[in-house]
Amino acid sequence: MMKSQQKCIVIFALVCCFAVLVALIFSAVDVWGEDEDGITEDNCSNTCRAVVVENIPVDTSLPHNGSVPLTTGLHQLLDLALRSVEIVSPQWMLNSTEYESSFPTAKQGRFLLHRLMGLKSKRVNLKVASGVMDSKELDVLTRHGAEVHYLNMNILTKGHLQSSFWVVDRRHLFIGSASMDWRALSTLKEMGVIIYECSCLALDLHRIFSLYWQLQYKEFIPSIWSKRLNGLYNKNNTLSMFLDGSKAEAYVSSSPDALCPKYRMRDIDAIFRVIQGAKKFIYISVTDYLPLIKTSQQRYWSQIDGMLREALILKNISVRLLISCWAQTNSLTFNFVWSLKSLCMEMANCSLEAKFFSPREKGEEHVRQINHNRYMVTDTAVYIGNFDWVGNEFLYNAGAGLVVQQDRDDEGNSTLVQRVTAVFERDWFSHYAKTLQPSKIPVCSKHATQPPS
Numbered sequence: 001m002m003k004s005q006q007k008c009i010v011i012f013a014l015v016c017c018f019a020v021l022v023a024l025i026f027s028a029v030d031v032w033g034e035d036e037d038g039i040t041e042d043n044c045s046n047t048c049r050a051v052v053v054e055n056i057p058v059d060t061s062l063p064h065n066g067s068v069p070l071t072t073g074l075h076q077l078l079d080l081a082l083r084s085v086e087i088v089s090p091q092w093m094l095n096s097t098e099y100e101s102s103f104p105t106a107k108q109g110r111f112l113l114h115r116l117m118g119l120k121s122k123r124v125n126l127k128v129a130s131g132v133m134d135s136k137e138l139d140v141l142t143r144h145g146a147e148v149h150y151l152n153m154n155i156l157t158k159g160h161l162q163s164s165f166w167v168v169d170r171r172h173l174f175i176g177s178a179s180m181d182w183r184a185l186s187t188l189k190e191m192g193v194i195i196y197e198c199s200c201l202a203l204d205l206h207r208i209f210s211l212y213w214q215l216q217y218k219e220f221i222p223s224i225w226s227k228r229l230n231g232l233y234n235k236n237n238t239l240s241m242f243l244d245g246s247k248a249e250a251y252v253s254s255s256p257d258a259l260c261p262k263y264r265m266r267d268i269d270a271i272f273r274v275i276q277g278a279k280k281f282i283y284i285s286v287t288d289y290l291p292l293i294k295t296s297q298q299r300y301w302s303q304i305d306g307m308l309r310e311a312l313i314l315k316n317i318s319v320r321l322l323i324s325c326w327a328q329t330n331s332l333t334f335n336f337v338w339s340l341k342s343l344c345m346e347m348a349n350c351s352l353e354a355k356f357f358s359p360r361e362k363g364e365e366h367v368r369q370i371n372h373n374r375y376m377v378t379d380t381a382v383y384i385g386n387f388d389w390v391g392n393e394f395l396y397n398a399g400a401g402l403v404v405q406q407d408r409d410d411e412g413n414s415t416l417v418q419r420v421t422a423v424f425e426r427d428w429f430s431h432y433a434k435t436l437q438p439s440k441i442p443v444c445s446k447h448a449t450q451p452p453s
């Protein structure tokens with residue numbers, strides 16, 4: 001009698017332990033219900049079409065040169081949506097009512113918000129992953145049927161959610177510098193890419209979205225990820241595709257390290273790869289370039305700076321750095337850029353050029369027309385990311401990137417890489433881009449005479 005009772009207790013305890021274990025594992029990695037619409041990496045579509053999308057502020061006189069206005073591109077994506085729209089954005093500030101009198105294009109933000117509010121009535125599911133906890137706009141979208149998952153990036157990685165991309169029906173995607181902010185559709189200069197009919201890449205980007213989706217309210221990052229969050233494509237296994245009729249290789253990347261499951265490439269490695277692959281030139285357009293990590297102390301973050309030095313000195317590659325000159329430009333930026341420039345002094349075949357892009361600034365504090373671009377293009381590839389090139393971003397923030405490698409198209413159509421190069425050159429040779437004078441700190445803002453803290 002006694003014996004069988006003991007046996008029972010032991011078995012019960014074992015069953016309990018097992019159940020707890022299973023619950024723990026599943027709470028960390030649960031995506032079982034997640035459906036990928038029956039599309040797998042074996043039968044996804046890799047014959048795709050790409051357009052460069054840009055927001056060019058109204059009173060900045062730059063032609064589009066082959067790019068499509070960002071608003072047009074995003075509305076086209078919503079026109080195409082049949083089942084699902086997944087959006088991750090660092091900000092939700094589309095409702096611009098109070099600015100519409102001073103910035104007529106500001107109403108584009110409100111139009112987009114209304115489109116998103118109307119998706120449910122077209123039986124399209126809107127899913128949003130957000131790092132912003134108390135957004136009125138997300139509350140409004142929730143009331144209109146959107147599902148919103150909140151990530152506390154501060155607890156997870158001591159950073160922010162800077163990722164900015166859309167996945168539509170797991171077939172089309174948008175990635176770029178623009179967040180869901182009315183300024184991205186009116187006063188900021190933004191650049192991104194929309195890729196249509198590309199379930200292979202969309203599937204992989206969707207996996208990054210799913211990873212965020214799982215982190216809702218989590219206070220720790222699981223040490224095991226579900227296999228269905230693993231990267232599909234990376235530098236070892238690029239997606240071979242046809243983009244606008246010409247051959248291309250592509251993959252997506254993610255940051256920080258803690259949010260990269262197996263086979264997922266890190267942004268910094270993607271950038272490294274693109275720099276390494278360049279044969280003639282590297283053009284970089286970012287708001288801020290600052291190889292520093294600032295926590296309580298500052299320290300030098302050599303990764304990107306080192307790669308550029310190597311490309312300049314050892315590989316005879318010409319580098320053009322187009323950064324922004326604005327109120328929050330850290331004055332150390334100039335020291336780092338000068339240091340790169342002086343490397344090349346008196347050296348034949350070493351060329352680093354730096355310019356500051358500075359469109360006219362409006363007086364109001366948060367409606368500056370800064371160049372918000374975040375991309376790099378070389379003679380062989382393009383990298384479109386979500387970060388400024390500042391150490392902290394890569395170390396702590398969540399972000400994603402897209403790499404497309406492409407050879408010149410012999411049929412005469414311009415490739416994505418060529419189109420992005422044209423966009424860069426348009427900015428570079430425009431009168432908004434000002435050459436950095438040696439040993440002279442440019443005046444980036446009337447207000448910012450002292451370096452920001």
Ligand SMILES: *[C@@H]1O[C@H](CO)[C@@H](O)[C@H](O)[C@H]1NC(C)=O
Nearest residue numbers: 037038039040041042043044
């Ligand atoms: C793709 O393959 C999966 C499994 O191999 C299958 O279930 C699915 O129906 C296929 N989808 C299409 C669109 O062919």
Ligand SMILES: *[C@@H]1O[C@H](CO)[C@@H](O)[C@H](O)[C@H]1NC(C)=O
Nearest residue numbers: 095096097098113136137140
């Ligand atoms: C946008 O903002 C205005 C004024 O702040 C408010 O009246 C309106 O309800 C907001 N619209 C949405 C869709 O939230």
Ligand SMILES: *[C@@H]1O[C@H](CO)[C@@H](O)[C@H](O)[C@H]1NC(C)=O
Nearest residue numbers: 243244245246411412413414
């Ligand atoms: C070149 O572009 C045109 C229009 O975008 C397209 O119709 C044509 O198929 C492209 N050529 C090739 C070889 O893909």
Ligand SMILES: *[C@@H]1O[C@H](CO)[C@@H](O)[C@H](O)[C@H]1NC(C)=O
Nearest residue numbers: 234235236262263264265266
């Ligand atoms: C690519 O392959 C190398 C060597 O096998 C390995 O160390 C690396 O982790 C792989 N990268 C990815 C993103 O899987």
Ligand SMILES: *[C@@H]1O[C@H](CO)[C@@H](O)[C@H](O)[C@H]1NC(C)=O
Nearest residue numbers: 280281315316317318349350
């Ligand atoms: C270095 O680059 C320049 C310009 O791209 C080119 O003209 C020159 O031939 C290159 N030199 C070497 C040694 O590769």
Ligand SMILES: *[C@@H]1O[C@H](CO)[C@@H](O)[C@H](O)[C@H]1NC(C)=O
Nearest residue numbers: 313315316346347348349350
């Ligand atoms: C620079 O390029 C020229 C032309 O290709 C070459 O003759 C010369 O040796 C190069 N100089 C250096 C320092 O690499």
Ligand SMILES: *[C@@H]1O[C@H](CO)[C@@H](O)[C@H](O)[C@H]1NC(C)=O
Nearest residue numbers: 063064065422423425426427
């Ligand atoms: C941009 O387009 C204009 C007109 O279409 C053309 O004149 C100019 O050369 C182009 N600029 C670049 C850098 O491609």
